[in-house]
Amino acid sequence: MKIIFRTDASTEIGTGHVMRCIALAQTMKDAGDDVTFVSAGLEERLKKEEMEAMGIAAKPYDDEDARETARHAKQTGAEWVVVDGYDFGADYQAALKREGVKVLFLDDYGHAGSYCADIVLNQNVSAREEWYKKKGPETRLLLGPRYAMLRREFRAWKDRRKERTGPVQNILVTLGGTDPHHVTAQVIDAVGKTAFPGTVTVVIGSGNPHLRELRHQAAASKVSIGLVANASDMPVRMAESDFAIAAAGTTSWELLCMGVPFLTGAFAENQVAVAAALEKQGLAKNAGWYPDISEDDLVRLISQLIHDEHWRAEHSRKGIETIDGEGVVRVLQAMNATSAQTPTSELTPPLTVRDATIDDARLLHEWANDPVIRESSFSPDQISWETHKKWIEGKLADKNSKIFIGMDGDRPVGQIRFDIRNDGDAEIDIHLAPEARGKGYGTPLIEEGLKRFFKATTSGAVHAFAKTDNDASRKAFLKAGFKELGKETLRGNPVYHLVFHRP
Template identity: 35%
Template sequence: MRVAIRVDASQRIGTGHLRRCLALARALADCGAEVRFVTRALGLDSVGMIGAAGFARTALLGPPGPVFAPDPAIPHAAWGEVPQQRDVEETVAALADFTPALTVVDSYALDARWHEAVAAQLGCRIAAIDDLADRALACEVLVDHTFAAGHRAKYAAVLPASARLLGGPRFALLGPAYAAAPRYEFGPEVRSIGVFMGGTDPDGFSARVLDALDLAGFAGEVEVVATSANPGLAGLRERVAARPRTTLAVDLPDLAAFFARHDLQIGAGGGASWERCCIGVPTLLVVIAPNQLAVAPLLAEAGIAEFAPDPAPAALAEKLAGLIADSPRRAALAEASRRLVDGRGAERVALALLAPTLAVREARAEDACLLFGWRNAPANRRRMREQGAIAWPDHVAWLDRVLADAARRLYVGEIGGRPVGAIRFDDLDKDGSEVSLHLDPAFAGLGLGPHLLAAGETAADPDCVTAEVLADNAPSQALFERAGYRRLGPTRFEKRRRPAAGRATA
C-alpha cells in the first residue's frame, strides 16, 4: 500500500509532530507500505530530518507568501502559514504521481475541509493524528495517543461517529528502538538528572531548568539534550559549559538510552512524555505550550508523572527538591509510567491503517510457538468454549492432527509478513464448515477481525459457514453480524456463501 504523510516542523510547531510521524512511517514501512512525506519549508530542515530517518523521497511544498490571513474557524490556522486551500492544491499536485491509497495528516492547521478535498481529489482514505479536538475532522481513522479520560467523548463534537478512534498511550507513536530498549533501573538516590525540553525550545526552558537545579542545590551530574533546531543553542552551550558536572548532547538519533541512564527526567509535556513512560523513569513535567495543559495534570493525577504548573525557576526548584528527597514517590512514578506505554504503539497504528491488506497463508508446523502463545493468552481464552490453558505437548499434538486432516484448514493472518492472528475452518458436512478465529492480543481493538474473517473465507471457500460464539462475547457477535452472518440462536451464527445443492434460487 502507498501511504502519504503530510506534516510540518517549524519553530512554532516544534519537531514533535514530525518525530511521531517518522515513528509511524518506520512502522508502516516495516509492514510493507511504501511511504512518501509531504512537508512545507517553514524554517527548519524537515526534509533533512526525514531523509536522515531513511525516507529519501519527500515532496517539499513552497514557502509561505508575505501575506496570510488565518482562518478563524481553525484555532491554530496560523501554524500552517498558508491558506488551507493552497495547501490542498499543492499537496494534491505533489502526490499526483504517487497515488496514495491512504494519506496521514498531522497538522493543527488543517481541518475537515482539507481532509474531504484531498480524499476526493486523490481518491484515498484519510487518517489524522491529533490531540486537540478543536476543529472539525473528516477522517476514517483518528490517532490521539495522549492520556485522556475518554477519547470518544473528547471528539464527539468534531469527529464522525463512524471513524475508528485509536486513543490513548497504547498507541503512542514512538520510534522502533523503544519496544526493546533497556528500561530504567530504579535507584533510591538521584545520582544524575536528564533535561529535554523539546526539539526547538524557543523560549529557553532548558536554561530555566538549570537555574532551578542550582536553586534546589542539586550537585549531581546533569545531561541536557537539545537539537540543532533550537534557536538558542549557542547560548545554551555557554550556560552548560559554565555549570559544573553538566553536559550537552545535540541531535541524538533517539532518546531511549538517555532517558534510561538518569534517575530523574525533567521535560516538556509533549510527545517525549510517552517515551519517558516507556522507559519507566520518574519524570517532572514542565508545560511549555498551552495544549500540554490538557495532558500533564491528568498524568500527575494518575500518579504517572509529577507536574510543575509554574515553570518559574523558584517554583521548579521547590518541586525538584521535594521529588529528589522522596524515593518512594519516584519509585511509584517509575512503576506507573512503565505500565502505561509498552513501545508498540506505532506498530499497532500501522497495522490498523494497513488492515485492508491483511492476507492469510496456510499454517505450518513451525507456527507452533506462535499459535501456542495466542491460544493460551488469557484475553483469548476468555472467549473460548474450552477456556483452560493447554500444555505445550498437547498443543503440538493438536497442531499435527489439524495439519494432517483434509477436513480442517488452519490459516495465519499476516500484514506485510507480520503475523497478527489465526483462523480455522472445520468441515461439518458436505457444504458446511465451522469457523473459529483469534488475534494476537497485542493487536486487539485495531479492526483486524473483519479482514481476517474475510480473507479466511476467501481462502477456505466453504459454501456455508457457521460460528459458535459465547453469549457474553458481544464483540465477536458484532463481528459476525457485520460480516453478513445471520443469528440462528443465542450463540449460533450462519453465513451461506453459495446456495445449498438442490436449493432453488431467485
C-alpha cells in the first residue's frame, strides 16, 4: 500500500501533527508500505526517518491544495491520503474524495464540523462521538486512546515499562516542540523554587526560539537542571524519569505509555479539553491554562505531586493500563479493512476499560434496572437506589471485587465485574448499556476486562454462568476464549458453566 501524508509544522502550528503522522508512517514502512509527506516543516526529521518529503505549490489548505495532493497520490499510486492539521476542514476532505482517494482525517476536537473522510481518528481521552454527528454514512470513527499513535522508539519499550514507586529523583520537563508562550521558562523558575534535591532534565524542540535564554536560566537555577535541545532519545529520558511536567499534546500518550506520572496543562485551545479529561479520568493532574497560572500556584502543585508517592504510583499504573502502545497498529488495521471494503458492521468496535468509581453509581443503577438486564439476571426484581448505593459502596471497597466500565471513546457502553471466591478463582458478571446491545461490544468488553483483572490479581481462572435461554451471552464468552464445562443449576436456574484460565 502507498500512502501520502498531508501535514505541516511551524512555530505557530507546532510539531505535534507531523510527529504523530511519523508514528503511523513508521508502522506503515515496517509493514512494507511506501510513504510520502507533502508538507512544510521538520524536513530534517523526515530525512532522518528516510521518508520522502515534497513541498506544495498551491496556496495551503484550499481546494487547489487538495487537488495537488490528490495528483501526487495518483502519480505515485497512493491509495490513501492522511490529513492532519486544524486548517484542513470539511471542504478539504470533500475535495480529496472527489478526486477518488481514500482519506484518513486526524482530528482533536471536531474542528471541521462535518466529515466525509473514510476514517476519522481522534486519539484523545476527550474524544466525543457527538462531535461527529455530521459525518458520512460510510465514515468510520476511531475514538479514544485505544488508537493513540506512538512512534516506533516508544513501542520498543512496551515490555520494559515499570510503575513508579518510591521518591522522585529525576524530573522531566517537556513542553512541546515550539512552546510559543515560553512556558518552559515559567516551569524552570517554579521548579527552582521547590528546592528539589534531584536532577531536572528540560527538553526543548527544534522550533523553540528561546534556547540561549533558557540555557542561562537553567545555569542560574538553585536546582540541578540540564537543558537538552531536540532530543533523539525521549523514551530513554522518560524511562529514567520519576515525574514529568508537560502539555496536553502528543507527549501525554508517550508519558502514559511509559508509566511516568505527570502534571499537565494547556497553552493552546485544542489542549484545554484534553488536559481536563486527563485529570477527570485519573491520568494526570491539570494545572489549567499555563500562561495564566501564578508562580506560587505552580510551585505549590509541583511540590505537592513530587511528595505524594501514592498519587504518583496510582497514576503511573493507570497510564500503563490506558496506553498499551498498539494504537498505531489498530489504525493501520482499520485502514486495511477499509481498503478491503469490509462492511462497517463487521468491524470490531473500539473499546477500552477503566476502573469504576462511585461517580458511576447512578449509571450502573439505571443499567441494572433495565428490563432486559433484569430478565437475564438470576433475580428479576427491580433494585432500589438505597440498596444499590450500599451495594456499590461495598463492592468498591472490597479488595476481592473488581468493577470496570467499558468505554467507546468517552461513552460508557457496559460494565464487567469480577468477584474473587474463597478458592482464589473469580466469577464474572457483565452487562451492556441498552443502546450498546447488538453492536458487537460484548466480546471485546470481556477480553479487555480479563486483561485488566489478571494484571491486577493472582487469580488463576474466571468462571462464567450464562442462563440457558441467553445464548448471546454464552456465545460472547466462547468467542472471548472461555471453555464450556457443561450445564448446571444455579439459584434454581439452568445455566451453562464456562471457564477461562489465566494465560
